């Protein structure tokens with residue numbers, strides 16, 4: 001199924017729309033199963049997400065569990081750490097219990113032991129979701145790279161074919177740093193909801209390709225939740241090459 005695309009006048013409006021969407025996802029998940037599992041990527045996403053969400057008093061963050069969709073193998077304090085970015089932008093400002101925050105294992109990350117970091121992260125997912133079936137996140141929040149990558153799943157990379165592992169190591173990421181771990185497509189596509197968040201004119205060509213040329217089979221286009229839905233939250237600049245019929249407006 002094609003994703004639903006919402007375009008916003010500017011990034012402030014995008015953050016407001018995303019905040020309303022996440023509030024609803026959180027309410028529905030808590031009503032359904034008492035907690036909310038969220039996985040998030042790095043890049044520009046944490047800031048766009050946190051702008052309004054960090055002040056949202058209608059969300060019961062005590063029920064949230066935060067995971068990473070992909071992570072760079074660096075220490076928690078490193079400028080490249082996705083954990084650090086999400087913590088600084090969002091987690092430090094919301095009442096989420098520390099035990100509900102699930103970063104990758106720092107020792108393995110610092111040692112650049114991507115295999116150990118990936119195996120440990122898979123164990124963390126098994127401990128939370130159970131080991132017998134694929135994890136089913138309530139929400140996976142992803143950015144889009146200018147080459148059409150998402151998570152640390154890059155065009156043409158063998159990891160696109162991974163069908164067994166939930167979390168995979170990567171040592172040759174074309175986007176630095178090269179050592180990372182990433183959720184794999186089986187996990188991403190088992191989520192209830194996946195929301196892409198991207199903004200800026202620099203993204204408009206790739207957004208057009210991904211939304212209007214599905215035959216390209218780029219990583220972002222392989223995100224097709226099997227029993228869930230995919231959404232795009234973009235600003236007008238990123239929507240600049242899209243046909244007006246390709247997107248709609250999110251109703252707050």
Ligand SMILES: O=C(O)[C@H](O)[C@@H](O)[C@H](O)[C@H](O)COP(=O)(O)O
Nearest residue numbers: 041042043044143144145150151
């Ligand atoms: O660790 C990372 O690098 C990311 O998780 C990556 O997948 C990111 O989300 C995209 O590259 C988009 O990044 P920008 O929004 O900064 O372009």
